[in-house]
Amino acid sequence: MQRRSFVGSVIAASLLRPVPSWAQGDPLPSWNDGPNRQSIIDFVTRTTTPGGRDWIPPPERIATFDNDGTLWTEQPMYFQMLFALDRIKALASQHPEWRTTEPFRSVLADDRAQLAALSEKAMVDIVAATHAGLTTEQFRQIVLDWMATARHPRFNRPYTDLVYQPMLELLTLLRANQFKTFIVSGGGIEFMRPWAERVYGIPPEQVVGSSAITRYVMQASDKPVLMKEAKVEFVDDGPGKPVGINHFIGRRPSFAFGNSDGDQQMLEWTAAGDGLRYMGLVHHTDAVREYAYDRGSPVGRLDKAWDEAVRRKWTVVDMKADWKVIYPFELR
Amino acid sequence: MQRRSFVGSVIAASLLRPVPSWAQGDPLPSWNDGPNRQSIIDFVTRTTTPGGRDWIPPPERIATFDNDGTLWTEQPMYFQMLFALDRIKALASQHPEWRTTEPFRSVLADDRAQLAALSEKAMVDIVAATHAGLTTEQFRQIVLDWMATARHPRFNRPYTDLVYQPMLELLTLLRANQFKTFIVSGGGIEFMRPWAERVYGIPPEQVVGSSAITRYVMQASDKPVLMKEAKVEFVDDGPGKPVGINHFIGRRPSFAFGNSDGDQQMLEWTAAGDGLRYMGLVHHTDAVREYAYDRGSPVGRLDKAWDEAVRRKWTVVDMKADWKVIYPFELR
Numbered sequence: 275m276q277r278r279s280f281v282g283s284v285i286a287a288s289l290l291r292p293v294p295s296w297a298q299g300d301p302l303p304s305w306n307d308g309p310n311r312q313s314i315i316d317f318v319t320r321t322t323t324p325g326g327r328d329w330i331p332p333p334e335r336i337a338t339f340d341n342d343g344t345l346w347t348e349q350p351m352y353f354q355m356l357f358a359l360d361r362i363k364a365l366a367s368q369h370p371e372w373r374t375t376e377p378f379r380s381v382l383a384d385d386r387a388q389l390a391a392l393s394e395k396a397m398v399d400i401v402a403a404t405h406a407g408l409t410t411e412q413f414r415q416i417v418l419d420w421m422a423t424a425r426h427p428r429f430n431r432p433y434t435d436l437v438y439q440p441m442l443e444l445l446t447l448l449r450a451n452q453f454k455t456f457i458v459s460g461g462g463i464e465f466m467r468p469w470a471e472r473v474y475g476i477p478p479e480q481v482v483g484s485s486a487i488t489r490y491v492m493q494a495s496d497k498p499v500l501m502k503e504a505k506v507e508f509v510d511d512g513p514g515k516p517v518g519i520n521h522f523i524g525r526r527p528s529f530a531f532g533n534s535d536g537d538q539q540m541l542e543w544t545a546a547g548d549g550l551r552y553m554g555l556v557h558h559t560d561a562v563r564e565y566a567y568d569r570g571s572p573v574g575r576l577d578k579a580w581d582e583a584v585r586r587k588w589t590v591v592d593m594k595a596d597w598k599v600i601y602p603f604e605l606r
Numbered sequence: 607m608q609r610r611s612f613v614g615s616v617i618a619a620s621l622l623r624p625v626p627s628w629a630q631g632d633p634l635p636s637w638n639d640g641p642n643r644q645s646i647i648d649f650v651t652r653t654t655t656p657g658g659r660d661w662i663p664p665p666e667r668i669a670t671f672d673n674d675g676t677l678w679t680e681q682p683m684y685f686q687m688l689f690a691l692d693r694i695k696a697l698a699s700q701h702p703e704w705r706t707t708e709p710f711r712s713v714l715a716d717d718r719a720q721l722a723a724l725s726e727k728a729m730v731d732i733v734a735a736t737h738a739g740l741t742t743e744q745f746r747q748i749v750l751d752w753m754a755t756a757r758h759p760r761f762n763r764p765y766t767d768l769v770y771q772p773m774l775e776l777l778t779l780l781r782a783n784q785f786k787t788f789i790v791s792g793g794g795i796e797f798m799r800p801w802a803e804r805v806y807g808i809p810p811e812q813v814v815g816s817s818a819i820t821r822y823v824m825q826a827s828d829k830p831v832l833m834k835e836a837k838v839e840f841v842d843d844g845p846g847k848p849v850g851i852n853h854f855i856g857r858r859p860s861f862a863f864g865n866s867d868g869d870q871q872m873l874e875w876t877a878a879g880d881g882l883r884y885m886g887l888v889h890h891t892d893a894v895r896e897y898a899y900d901r902g903s904p905v906g907r908l909d910k911a912w913d914e915a916v917r918r919k920w921t922v923v924d925m926k927a928d929w930k931v932i933y934p935f936e937l938r
Contacts, residue, residue, distance in 0.1 A: 477665055477857075478857050479811075485853060489849070490845035490846075490848045498874050498875055513821075513822035514822075516832060520742055521820070522854060523810065524810030524813060539822055539830070542824070543822070546829050
């Protein structure tokens with residue numbers, strides 16, 4: 275809390291003085307100097323300068339962030355998929371038929387070649403088998419338990435350790451300047467909400483994601499529950515992102531950050547509003563500290579959105595060049 | 607703004623003194639003294655007293671309000687339906703076939719007997735014909751234009767004048783005590799959001815309602831729009847209310863207010879959480895100043911929810927007895 279208001283004061287103070295004193299209370303210490311870092315500082319300063327041409331009234335300061343690959347790592351596959359695979363293993367004893375039924379057989383046999391080539395249909399089957407037939411509260415607890423115990427195969431750390439320090443600083447900077455920060459992710463809304471407040475400072479009501487149908491059931495005990503069903507309700511990806519933003523938030527963002535083709539329409543929708551807007555992409559260029567992938571990657575492919583970003587002059591963050599630090603644990 | 611922080615301080619001060627001085631800075635001046643008014647004051651005091659047994663951490667202070675009949679009038683029919691009927695008339699010249707097709711014929715002929723008996727299917731047809739085939743921004747402007755010009759048939763005032771002063775005071779009191787106030791209404795989300803911030807101080811991202819499918823379309827001009835389609839996406843009524851609360855907010859409310867059977871499940875869901883909770887219903891008992899209706903009304907029927915409120919000891923506000931003032935214009 276101390277940090278936030280300090281950063282806020284620094285920004286406020288910088289508006290009154292001829293030479294902003296960023297150095298003293300750097301709001302983005304994990305970002306290297308350069309045009310990308312500067313573009314963020316410029317945007318925040320211009321949109322929060324009272325009386326300025328680009329000023330945005332505080333209630334309209336909406337910032338949306340993709341999650342997988344933008345706020346945390348998404349390799350070797352989406353963490354929610356790794357969660358689902360672990361759930362298959364945990365539930366296998368109750369489902370003897372899985373030993374001979376695809377895609378479950380491959381999961382239980384840890385057949386990497388098969389798993390790498392899973393079809394969309396197979397993934398939906400895996401998610402349906404692991405995310406449905408539970409109450410929302412049961413599912414929440416399962417997610418929290420997994421987050422507390424599961425470890426990333428390469429970094430051998432809890433998945434929530436693999437969030438990007440520079441993006442945490444960006445979230446803090448925006449909030450210190452009265453931007454309301456939202457997640458707008460293709461990931462499951464019920465998968466993200468249990469930990470997003472602790473990890474990102476983003477409360478459940480500011481998490482937008484994909485969802486399954488839930489059904490209200492009054493139990494015999496006179497206690498109602500919401501049951502998660504094996505039926506997709508909404509896919510918050512690609513053209514679904516502006517739809518989700520309109521549905522959940524009802525305002526157009528002024529600031530949006532993504533990392534893949536699934537974010538292209540969110541950035542287009544942001545850019546199409548009046549006044550100053552910020553559109554950014556994270557380009558994964560650091561195979562040593564994180565991962566390097568773009569046009570050819572099945573997970574988090576960055577191809578068309580990259581071309582559009584270049585054409586429309588959106589910011590493309592070069593992870594290797596722009597970020598001094600990737601993960602918070604590097605600072606400890 | 608002055609008002610809010612003053613009310614907040616009054617509550618804060620009341621916690622430190624043996625005798626709360628409500629009289630001096632009454633946070634609910636339009637409510638008559640009595641157990642219903644007192645139940646609100648007690649709930650707010652107990653849940654915001656630091657160290658108290660019923661204290662609720664500020665991020666979990668979620669309050670949800672039905673709209674029609676709870677925050678504003680819903681007679682002689684839902685205002686959104688009156689909007690739709692006006693739209694039919696405005697669009698009639700483009701639809702000569704409506705002169706001979708029901709339900710449009712009855713609308714254009716102002717056939718009150720037919721209109722009073724409209725089937726659910728007829729209402730859906732009317733809403734589809736008037737709410738679809740537009741961009742979300744076009745629809746927003748049409749709603750704002752209608753709100754600026756249309757007049758209520760009995761009160762001859764803009765519909766947004768017909769909000770309840772005691773409920774505005776309640777919203778203000780809750781917000782002054784760090785409750786986040788949400789609308790959770792069976793009404794259309796795109797119908798409420800354009801004016802809810804001005805009228806209730808509730809921003810678009812805190813309005814939950816029924817919705818139609820929208821589709822992202824990139825126009826030839828390189829400008830994207832969201833098109834409203836004639837297909838229901840979500841009905842935020844009855845058992846849909848807990849589903850909508852979970853979907854949009856992702857937290858269980860601590861405080862919920864409704865007025866009809868469509869709010870029963872929202873109150874059940876609120877009541878089923880741990881700790882102190884507040885469940886309230888507005889009972890329309892004042893035919894002179896507003897309307898009197900309950901078990902027999904086709905609009906805003908209060909029957910099963912009333913029985914449940916009595917059984918579970920929820921608050922049932924008696925509009926005639928509890929409210930000194932109904933509408934803000936009475937104060938001018």
